[in-house]
Amino acid sequence: MDKTMRNRCNWRKRGFTLIELLVVLAIVALLLTLAVPRFFPKIDSTKETILAENLRNTRAVIDQFHEDTGRYPESLQQLVEKRYLPTLPFDPIADTDSAWTIVPPAEGDKGGVYDIHSGAPGTGRNGKPYAEW
Secondary structure (H helix, E strand, C coil), rough: HHHHHHHHHHHHEEEEEEEEHHHHHHHHHHHHHHHHHHHHHHHHHHHHHHHHHHHHHHHHHHHHHHHHHCCCCCCHHHHHHHCCCCCCCEEEECCECCEEEEEECCCCCCCCCCCCCCCCCEEEECCCCCCHH
């Protein structure tokens, strides 16, 4: 075996040095310090977008139910049972499908659900409390 072949074999057996590992870890840490601060606000922004879309869709379904039956649904579960919704809407801020605040219809209207709001505490990026969305 010639000398260059032996050097290659020795290098493979030797592995990485501590300095090489530290350089790689420093590069990974630097990349994380740049990426992580940008990542978490995007998660909150996405949750708010999903919440707004779920509220918009559910309100449209409540209105459609009212147009079809002449009354408001008794509960959100009734919308699922009557197949107006595939599942109960999910509140990504409260991280549940049961934290909705139900607004009943005005007196004289039949039913139990006129509108819904998020039951999550806190305010959104727009400064408006989630309970008022």
